[in-house]
Amino acid sequence: MNINHLWIIVCASFVFFMQAGFVCYEVGFIQSKNVISVAIENILTLVITTLVYCFLGFALMFGPTHLGIFGGNYWFLSQLPLADPSLGYVFVFFELMFAGTAVTIVSGSMSERTRLLPLLIAAVFLAGFIYPLFGHWVWGDLFLSQPAWLKQLGFLDFAGATVVHGTAGWVSLAGIIMVGARKDRFDATGKITKLGRSNIPFAALGTFILWFSWFGFNGGSLMEFNDRVGLILLNTNFSAASGVVGAILTNHFFVKDHSYLEAIFAGALGGLVAITAGSNYLEPMDAVMVGFISGSVVVFSGLWLEKLGLDDAVGAVSIHGFGGATGTILLAFLAPSEFLNGQTRLVKILVQLTGVSVNFLWAFGLGLLMFYLINKTLGLRVSEEEEEKGLNIVEFADLYSWQDYLKMTHYESLT
Amino acid sequence: MNINHLWIIVCASFVFFMQAGFVCYEVGFIQSKNVISVAIENILTLVITTLVYCFLGFALMFGPTHLGIFGGNYWFLSQLPLADPSLGYVFVFFELMFAGTAVTIVSGSMSERTRLLPLLIAAVFLAGFIYPLFGHWVWGDLFLSQPAWLKQLGFLDFAGATVVHGTAGWVSLAGIIMVGARKDRFDATGKITKLGRSNIPFAALGTFILWFSWFGFNGGSLMEFNDRVGLILLNTNFSAASGVVGAILTNHFFVKDHSYLEAIFAGALGGLVAITAGSNYLEPMDAVMVGFISGSVVVFSGLWLEKLGLDDAVGAVSIHGFGGATGTILLAFLAPSEFLNGQTRLVKILVQLTGVSVNFLWAFGLGLLMFYLINKTLGLRVSEEEEEKGLNIVEFADLYSWQDYLKMTHYESLT
């Protein structure tokens, strides 16, 4: 065990901490009446990912490849070559946290009107099949196996802008299409109403936690501790910052509602997602550009989804889907030629477009199928009355916090 | 200074961060009218532990042993053999954070009706005597001293399921017995009322923070950075996840109230506590089993305490006391034979039972005595009127937040 292992473990712990960031972010942006539901969903999807990914998904993703399409052998973490000089259990721990990130994103976007059980079933498929299989195609060779097909094509995705964030974003898109918009979000005349934002300071805390965790996300993806780590961390920070600038300017010039609030949050996260593809390859000024452009794309795509009548409660589709795709494609334009693996820039652009498209087709397509089947069997959506009441009460009989509030009001007024 | 020292320091920092986790968890589960009181109690008990443990407790726990019963010499951190190849101040820093964890747990369970000063006095005794003396018996040889009596018996507790969590849990039990239940928690007819849950998303944040910190708690307990660390972290994560599963199933089949909320939180933390005993020794599937069983035990023990009319505001007795005992005892059944130190499994089971029983007798017994004496002299409990008003107002004259709220209501309604 050496400094590389220690670095991976510290980074994995930081990536785990994204769970805390997402819970704060999502809770902050939704309506009070659903915050308990969303908070607990985040715990439950982590539980599911832990068990399903470690016992099934990891083998599919990192086991010895079958035809460059799927892995195998390491079911239930058996037959792991632990004596190998590579990372063994440390590697599993690191990759588990990445899977956890992918899975936790989806439930946020569908929140406030989706039943709990369908979300948990979706988490099982995402952690056990959709995410690890696509992951195999790009990262399958990270752990002793041969490269799978997208990697062989030359597709570059350093830390998962497409593998993790794109997958999560496009499955979210399928989910919000299948479950439909929240009540009152759009009316028949096309009027758009924002909902939620119950606790923006909590969302700001979540944003800082995510930003912090991203240093582990990108830094750890080196899979060792080498002299590129300083650049990676700086690039991560630059892209987040310029993402905010890009989002604010886009909001200023192209959006009527000059409140900027959503743009600032989406810009920071969009910049972080986008730089995930190339933080290891780009120079600082290019990272600034990646952030700026993706911050802008995130705002535009958010508007576009809204116009289409699609309702994403936490902006996951635009941030993770569009932000991830933007960063992955920009990489082909901006990467120094030494990172093009001998391909011409034009070829690399086509390769990156291919990878992003395959990711969209795979994640969105399977997402649609999955949510369609769940909807036909269990039903995806809570009743209108339940949505009205809020899922805190429906799922967790939350009368306590309300009674507590009433009592407090009473006591304090006595003083 | 090498990689081992760096690992210990990073882990110690993570363990420190448990303070943040506990404050969120406790605040989330209690009533609004007491949240300021509990938040500040958490700061004050850390202050007390820092001073009392470093200047007294550490010497008792890790100084050269007297008859295998108590340590000495290092009072006020004097005479620390800093030139020693072992960890010196780094070790003190690490152990301080463990003591801080033990101490902060107690005040949570007694919150909402216990006066501040008694809680602080209890923290002094816990940090300066109860915790370090028991700790000496198990871990006294970690820092240059000879093994003390429980260690000599062969008692195994890798990272403190009994030493840290058991001690805290049983002192908490003594505390809630002596101070009595919160008003309105139980009525004369035996009807049970839940109280609090003022901010479940905050409790979820706390749970994720604690889960994150636990990687340091268990990982750092290796006292070096070696090739078992990946297994330890995975086991920690598995047990937390399966703890939730065990708690939910137990709740589903044996509890009438199918709200699951408490079970989910208690299961995660119970799983984390239980695996603390053996994360270094068990295989992943055994860690899953430890979590599952302890998640179930935590739910059952919580119900049992409630039936006995014992009121634990944050579930500390079931999570830390029963969860810790379960993990410590299960270790004897599940540990591979190479970790039995040459004892037969039956003997190891008896040894583990002995250690857990001694821990209970010591912590619960001294806890009862301590709170009895405090109660007879200072009084433990606030007046009924004070409890009604809430400790935010009683202790910290919190009119501001209330006035602020009223003003905000007024301003916003103008818009």
Added chain:
Amino acid sequence: MNINHLWIIVCASFVFFMQAGFVCYEVGFIQSKNVISVAIENILTLVITTLVYCFLGFALMFGPTHLGIFGGNYWFLSQLPLADPSLGYVFVFFELMFAGTAVTIVSGSMSERTRLLPLLIAAVFLAGFIYPLFGHWVWGDLFLSQPAWLKQLGFLDFAGATVVHGTAGWVSLAGIIMVGARKDRFDATGKITKLGRSNIPFAALGTFILWFSWFGFNGGSLMEFNDRVGLILLNTNFSAASGVVGAILTNHFFVKDHSYLEAIFAGALGGLVAITAGSNYLEPMDAVMVGFISGSVVVFSGLWLEKLGLDDAVGAVSIHGFGGATGTILLAFLAPSEFLNGQTRLVKILVQLTGVSVNFLWAFGLGLLMFYLINKTLGLRVSEEEEEKGLNIVEFADLYSWQDYLKMTHYESLT
């Protein structure tokens, strides 16, 4: 890349996390009607610092010195000697986080009545000129350059009690003087009214996050991982703890309002700020004394500012300004003679006083000039009506959270 680089990176990440701590702390201590404004300000000042400090400030601070007064050359991170055995981009990353800390502090103290744009412009000047130039004078030789003038004098500031915290504190002082007190804070008769404290548990979380981050702040300032790191971390913890004790006792004996609430928070942070100057040089008992004295100074200075009619919404001037100065000066009295660089203690006392005075004159003077000019051109302050309404609504059209609250009230009452 070796263990030293890894240590610096982990510490830098911890220091980044101070952003999360400050947002919680500030939000907790201000009025609800401004929490969204303050939360977003914290994100925006980080964005500004990232861009301005990396592209301008870093060169001024750490570029090859011109006459010991200002650096140069590394504009836009160009010409960085990356092949150098020193830390390169890792060093930039670390120093960026320190600049981020300095900049984020100012906006808190001026919050609740200052317009957003002026605060952002102030952040530009602070990150691009005021902070890095003073920083050059003390730390200019940390990265290949020759020592600048204050360093040549022998001024000691290990991790930035004066460079980071003093600078931020005195600029804050200038800011609160120029913008004036919040409405209703002081009335014509001299009556003092506390405002805010909307979420003290959130502030407690912020305090624990800051305390945690401080281990990186002080530990990383070693610029390598050596055998002083354990002492540094223990000293940091001791000073925070004894800061609380000092503040409570001061509050008890010298303040009529025995609520202790502010004193406890200010004492912890004041102790952390003060030990920043000397955590590398002092023995544990001296760290206890530094914390105790500075905890007391912070309480007294807070009272004094209030008497002068100065309104600091989060106590930044007393905590960072007075706390930082106290720690820096005490260092000269308490440091073992081997750290006096061959100067007599009297000379060292004069040198430390000189450094602290220069810091005050520079930061407060330029702060006054800057805020005066901004006030004359853009105007610093929101209108009285805007202040009344709250900046959540004024800046971010926050009707959502309020509507959300009303709806929740309605729905829950139906159950």
